[in-house]
Amino acid sequence: MVELQFPQTPQAGTSTELFILFWIIINLIWFAMIFTDLFDRIRVSRWDRVIRSRLAQIEVMINEAKSNSEGYLKDLGINDPANVIRNFSSNFFLIEPVSIEPTDIIKRLGHLIRIRDERIRSFVDSILPSTVDKARRFNVAVVLEINWALNTVFRILRHLYLFGKKHNYWMLLMQLVMILPIIMKELEALKKAVDPFKLGIPIGDSAGPMVVSMFAPRDKRIPIVEETVYIEKEFEGRKIYLVKAEGPGGTVGRPGEAIEKLVESLNCDVSAIITVDAALKLEGEKSGEVAYGVGAAIGDPGPEKISIERTAAKCGVPLHAVVIKMSSEEAITHMTKEIYDGVAKAYDVVKDIITRSTKPGDKVIVAGIGNTVGVY
Amino acid sequence: MVNDGFIGFQIDIFTITLIMLLILFAISTILNVMQQRTKPVREKVNTYTVISCVNNDHEERREFVPGDYVGKVIANKSCPKCESELYIKTIYSEKIREKP
Numbered sequence: 001m002v003e004l005q006f007p008q009t010p011q012a013g014t015s016t017e018l019f020i021l022f023w024i025i026i027n028l029i030w031f032a033m034i035f036t037d038l039f040d041r042i043r044v045s046r047w048d049r050v051i052r053s054r055l056a057q058i059e060v061m062i063n064e065a066k067s068n069s070e071g072y073l074k075d076l077g078i079n080d081p082a083n084v085i086r087n088f089s090s091n092f093f094l095i096e097p098v099s100i101e102p103t104d105i106i107k108r109l110g111h112l113i114r115i116r117d118e119r120i121r122s123f124v125d126s127i128l129p130s131t132v133d134k135a136r137r138f139n140v141a142v143v144l145e146i147n148w149a150l151n152t153v154f155r156i157l158r159h160l161y162l163f164g165k166k167h168n169y170w171m172l173l174m175q176l177v178m179i180l181p182i183i184m185k186e187l188e189a190l191k192k193a194v195d196p197f198k199l200g201i202p203i204g205d206s207a208g209p210m211v212v213s214m215f216a217p218r219d220k221r222i223p224i225v226e227e228t229v230y231i232e233k234e235f236e237g238r239k240i241y242l243v244k245a246e247g248p249g250g251t252v253g254r255p256g257e258a259i260e261k262l263v264e265s266l267n268c269d270v271s272a273i274i275t276v277d278a279a280l281k282l283e284g285e286k287s288g289e290v291a292y293g294v295g296a297a298i299g300d301p302g303p304e305k306i307s308i309e310r311t312a313a314k315c316g317v318p319l320h321a322v323v324i325k326m327s328s329e330e331a332i333t334h335m336t337k338e339i340y341d342g343v344a345k346a347y348d349v350v351k352d353i354i355t356r357s358t359k360p361g362d363k364v365i366v367a368g369i370g371n372t373v374g375v376y
Numbered sequence: 377m378v379n380d381g382f383i384g385f386q387i388d389i390f391t392i393t394l395i396m397l398l399i400l401f402a403i404s405t406i407l408n409v410m411q412q413r414t415k416p417v418r419e420k421v422n423t424y425t426v427i428s429c430v431n432n433d434h435e436e437r438r439e440f441v442p443g444d445y446v447g448k449v450i451a452n453k454s455c456p457k458c459e460s461e462l463y464i465k466t467i468y469s470e471k472i473r474e475k476p
Contacts, residue, residue: 019390046408135445199442201423202467210446210466217447218430218463248445334421334469343466374467376447 044170047177051161054180058157058187062150065191069143072198076136077129084127088144089151092120110303120145135200138227138249139373142197150190153183189329196334197250202374204330207343208276208297209244209375211322212368214347216242221376224261228253235351237360238271243367250373256304259367260311268315271362274350275308277369278331278339279323288342289325292349297321298369308367320353322346418474428465429455440467 032038066085073081094116097108124141132140157176164172196203202210212231221229223246231242241262245253255275263270277297281287296308296319312319324342335343354364423440427450434455450462 018394019388022390022394195421199423199440200445201440201469202446213446217465218449247447334423334471335467337468337470340466340468374445376445 040170044168044173047170047173048165050177051173051180054184055154055158055161058154058184061184061187061191062147062154065150065194066147068194068198069147072143072194073127073140076132076140078127085144085147088123089148092148106303106306109301113301113303135247135249138251139197139200142250142371142373143194146190146193146197150187153187157183186328189332192329193332197373200248200250200374202335203332203371204326204335204339205278205332205370206335206373206375207278207324207326207339207346208368208370209247209372210335210340210343210368211276211346211350212242212244212366213247213375214343215240215350215366217376221246224258225254227251228255228258230258230262235364236355238354238358239363240354241266241363241365243365244375245370245372247372247376248374250371252300252369252371254304255298255367255369256300256307259365260307262365263311263315263317266363268317269363270315270317270365271358272318272320272354273308273312273365273367274320274322274353275367275369276322276324276346276350279325280328280331281325285325286338287326287330287336288338288340288345290322290342290345290349291325292320292322292353295319295321297323318357320357322349322353420472420474421469422472423467423469425467426465427462429458430461430463431455431458433457434462435465 066082069085070081073084078084094112097105097112099105120141121137124137124144128137128140157180160172160176163169164176193203195201215235216231216233219231219233221231221244224230224243227246229244229246233240233242243255243258243262245251245255259273263273275297277299279291279297279299281289296305296312298305298308308319311317324339324346326339326342330336330339350366354366358364424437425440425444426435426437428435434457444464444467446464446467448464450464453462454460455462
């Protein structure tokens, strides 16, 4: 029989026993690491705790946005705002068109988006008293959409968490832990977006309409397509057509359709189309920086952008783009001074493009893309 | 052993390792808890309305009032310099970070 010999330290006795204990623990740890998933389970239980805590924080955010919106709706004369928000947040969806057959997908998507917008407008009209003006109706629609977005994201996250837990899908839980801080930041911004729409304050995304407003702050707006207007103005001997969403309510309008109609009515006699929009900055870039290039500066799901591109290509009109950079949070919350300074710079850039790339007597279209909340 | 007047105790390398492991475990647990309890930074938003004269010879800034919008003509008030119409030139906000 072989007797196990442990090294003896000068202070034999207690130290030897401690060493044996240490040796056993180390070996047990190695055994557990190699032959069991104990450590994975410990890690998963830690992830589980983190996800639950984050989801609870998101729920608090949703409730804050909801109570803020409820107060606003109540002030506008809605008797049971909680029920209105709940109904809208839980029972509204859009099924995207079939993409496996791409023929006319843009037309189908545009059609669905229009139906969706009309449904939202008719829902808002049905709940609001007739005394509420058009601008506030637009703002109410956006406030409801914010609540819908918060609710939808929360429900998806909760589904992923419960699904991962139910099926021991550890990778899913790990991905959730990794991505939740970023999602929470976006949701926090979305929650903050209720205030500007409630009060009718311009947001970062209003930068495009604000540039247009600088050209013609008080001039008469002529409706061209639904929720979209244009203004005719003389500038340095050129005739400029300013296109923007109908303000000061919170809407983005249909700038693509408006440009298409305008160019058609001018029989393609347009020397330049300039689109001005807010753009997401890259990390490290400053908010309010202005950049210009070529193309259609518009961030819609597709129908409006393609409309501008097709019109420009059909008539051979140069397409200029001017963007004002900002973070995703800045785009949907109160317009800051830095972004307003960017708007003033973009106004100068647009004027420069008009004078450099066209000659007196030419016709130019300038489209301010974005949500026109708080901007006439 | 010669007692040279120093009063203390001796521990071996394994005990030190065990104590070190326990300390590291405690530090990592405290850091984890602290990370989860990070309080979000509060932000106060001040919104201002900039009013301008149509002839651009006067400009003033005041607190935003609900109902203000860019392009709105200010009723019952005219430019102190040329008596022309005043309108809202812009509305912007300043965000002030407050310590929790």
